[in-house]
Amino acid sequence: MTENAISIKNLVKTYSNGKQALRGVSLDIPRGSMFALLGPNGAGKSTLINTLAGLVNKTSGQVTVWGFDIDRDPRNAKASIGIVPQELVFDAFFTPLEVLELQAGLYGVPKAQRRSMELLRAVKLDDKANAYSRTLSGGMKRRLLVAKALVHNPPILVLDEPTAGVDLELRQQLWSYVRELHAAGATVVLTTHYLEEAQQLCDRIAIIHNGQVVANTDKETLLEQATEKVVVISVEARLDAVPSCLDGYNATLRGPHRIAIRYDKRTASAGRILAALGGQGLGIVDVSTEEADLEDIFLALTYRTDTVDA
């Protein structure tokens, strides 16, 4: 039995118009992980997720979901995954309770094992159980889609850009529920444009760009790849220009009393920069450093492959 929730080998998808959306993607998503799939628009994230869901037919490659090959055992593969799609699509004339009951029916969940009301309570929609879906706000619809993805009790939950256009409070509610599911054992895969969200929520991160995986590692390792740091030094003296002792550094003024110096932490240190400034009689009053974050790494990686592709 495989340890991976999802295992993808050399996945290629070429659409009928010739567009190669996935160009040999290999990716293992460990069971029990909280996994982020990041990538700019058009990178291939939805194509990847829709392949897992059985909505897109792959061109070649091998995919297993919870150990079930999607070609040889599509029924079990589908039963192992719940997908929250990007678009808010509902039949407006069904109530949330009916939406969940219908979905349970589609998945063949016996009546005695259905838990529609429990799910509505979990996503805080129990008071809307019998309202028409068209009367729900965007955020409520999003929550209903999460409940819908969970009716067949799948061990894997995939959320495709779930918080795009969702306000901050709701986003936090949604994430706290997703965290609960994860703590209860679910494997969670999410695609997001909010890098900060991936950084806060996920333990593993893959970056996909132009249909290829350009990074796939645990969050800490990815963050360690950031080699650039910034030290910001505030001084008493009024500065008109960067002091000449910083020649050779990438230094800029951030106002008349602050200097920001970018440096590569492998070859320089804040201490050395301070030492260079120390003898100048500028009166150092404050020093702070800024670490690169996921966004910097993301930009560096996607920029690099842009350049390679060009």
Ligand SMILES: Nc1ncnc2c1ncn2[C@@H]1O[C@H](COP(=O)(O)OP(=O)(O)OP(=O)(O)O)[C@@H](O)[C@H]1O
């Ligand atoms: N049905 C289709 N026919 C042809 N090309 C498609 C089709 N669906 C997607 N594409 C193209 O495949 C590429 C990958 O698209 P995909 O939707 O998977 O990217 P994405 O990373 O999910 O982007 P977004 O964040 O914008 O949803 C894009 O260039 C897109 O235009």
